[in-house]
Amino acid sequence: VGDTGTPVPTPLLPPAGSQLPCFHGSSTIRNLKERFHMNMTEEQLQLLIEQMVDGSMRSITTKLYDGFQYLTNGIM
Numbered sequence: 001v002g003d004t005g006t007p008v009p010t011p012l013l014p015p016a017g018s019q020l021p022c023f024h025g026s027s028t029i030r031n032l033k034e035r036f037h038m039n040m041t042e043e044q045l046q047l048l049i050e051q052m053v054d055g056s057m058r059s060i061t062t063k064l065y066d067g068f069q070y071l072t073n074g075i076m
Contacts (some may be wrong), residue, residue, distance in 0.1 A: 022028065037045060053054040056062045 033039075037048065040048065
């Protein structure tokens, strides 16, 4: 539950026995859970997100992409 009292949705997982090829293999669901950091506390997630934002703000690729967006779409 977030600060607003609204539940934070968890990733939707396929039903058992799904025939979708993207869910075949034992690592797919594990990788999805890891990507959403479902094993972290709210405090750990907050720190991680702050670190990710800080890293993006310092990244040359972020600056290059922002410049591209500004030139092509007027987005800044």
